[in-house]
Amino acid sequence: MQPTKNRNHPSFLLHYKEENILFDCGENIQRQMRIAGIKPAKITRILISHWHGDHVFGLAGLMSSMGADQYAKKLYLYGPKGSKEYLNHLFKSFAANDIIEFEVKEVEKGLFFENEDFQLEAQPLKHSAPCIGFSFKEKDRLRIDLAKAKKMGLKEGPILGKLQLGETVQHLGKKIKPEDVGYVIKGKKISYVADTLPCEGANKLAQDSDLLISEGTHLSDIEEKTKKYMHLTVKDAALLASENNAQKLIITHLSPRYKSTSEIVSEARTYFDNTIIAEDFMKISV
Numbered sequence: 001m002q003p004t005k006n007r008n009h010p011s012f013l014l015h016y017k018e019e020n021i022l023f024d025c026g027e028n029i030q031r032q033m034r035i036a037g038i039k040p041a042k043i044t045r046i047l048i049s050h051w052h053g054d055h056v057f058g059l060a061g062l063m064s065s066m067g068a069d070q071y072a073k074k075l076y077l078y079g080p081k082g083s084k085e086y087l088n089h090l091f092k093s094f095a096a097n098d099i100i101e102f103e104v105k106e107v108e109k110g111l112f113f114e115n116e117d118f119q120l121e122a123q124p125l126k127h128s129a130p131c132i133g134f135s136f137k138e139k140d141r142l143r144i145d146l147a148k149a150k151k152m153g154l155k156e157g158p159i160l161g162k163l164q165l166g167e168t169v170q171h172l173g174k175k176i177k178p179e180d181v182g183y184v185i186k187g188k189k190i191s192y193v194a195d196t197l198p199c200e201g202a203n204k205l206a207q208d209s210d211l212l213i214s215e216g217t218h219l220s221d222i223e224e225k226t227k228k229y230m231h232l233t234v235k236d237a238a239l240l241a242s243e244n245n246a247q248k249l250i251i252t253h254l255s256p257r258y259k260s261t262s263e264i265v266s267e268a269r270t271y272f273d274n275t276i277i278a279e280d281f282m283k284i285s286v
């Protein structure tokens with residue numbers, strides 16, 4: 001919520017193949033990226049959960065720097081209703097040079113981007129400003145078992161290529177289905193539940209996630225205050241993970257009132273054991 005000596009505003013970078021997707025863009029993000037050794041010009045998409053300052057104050061600086069670094073692509077931004085207007089105002093509020101080419105898409109619910117490798121989905125959250133959460137879903141892939149294929153007399157080439165794409169083929173007068181020679185590797189799901197009260201959208205995002213990144217602003221002893229500001233407690237975040245079959249939980253967006261994370265870890269692990277607390281520059285492989 002507020003940066004502290006050890007903790008920056010929220011931002012997460014998801015690196016997958018050619019994509020570098022930034023979730024939210026807290027203040028000071030460009031310096032954090034430089035410390036982490038990640039070039040801002042590598043960013044391909046920015047997903048904004050909502051327009052409270054702690055989630056967007058880094059945008060002007062980051063996008064200006066990307067312009068100064070001669071960002072050659074078009075940057076895609078996705079955010080809740082109102083995002084286009086906010087961005088227009090933002091770049092009118094200072095002498096903006098070198099602004100990169102960008103396109104803003106306002107999204108509400110469901111699938112909003114898809115390519116051959118993955119999908120991006122949004123769900124509405126319940127917060128004091130229009131707010132959405134996001135899921136990154138890798139597509140399932142078929143891995144051919146080469147030993148099995150060889151036994152069936154199949155050699156590498158167009159036939160195996162077709163099977164890999166999920167097509168049934170004819171070989172020596174027999175029908176061969178993809179699952180006869182291979183096995184499905186389930187795609188990974190990574191979700192981000194930003195500022196919210198417990199709600200249906202948060203459950204949908206969390207459902208079967210390999211990694212769930214969720215806000216957890218306070219411990220549950222001050223739940224009333226947490227609800228008043230429309231946030232999740234640490235307990236809420238842990239229940240969100242456990243009740244929706246998530247595999248791993250990272251809690252973020254802690255109030256600056258907590259100087260240490262030990263109580264947060266212990267409350268979270270009471271309800272969901274595989275929880276860690278986000279730290280600046282943390283790297284996780286999924």
Ligand SMILES: [Zn+2]
Binds near residue numbers: 001052195
């Ligand atoms: Zn926030």
Ligand SMILES: [Zn+2]
Binds near residue numbers: 050052127195
């Ligand atoms: Zn907020």
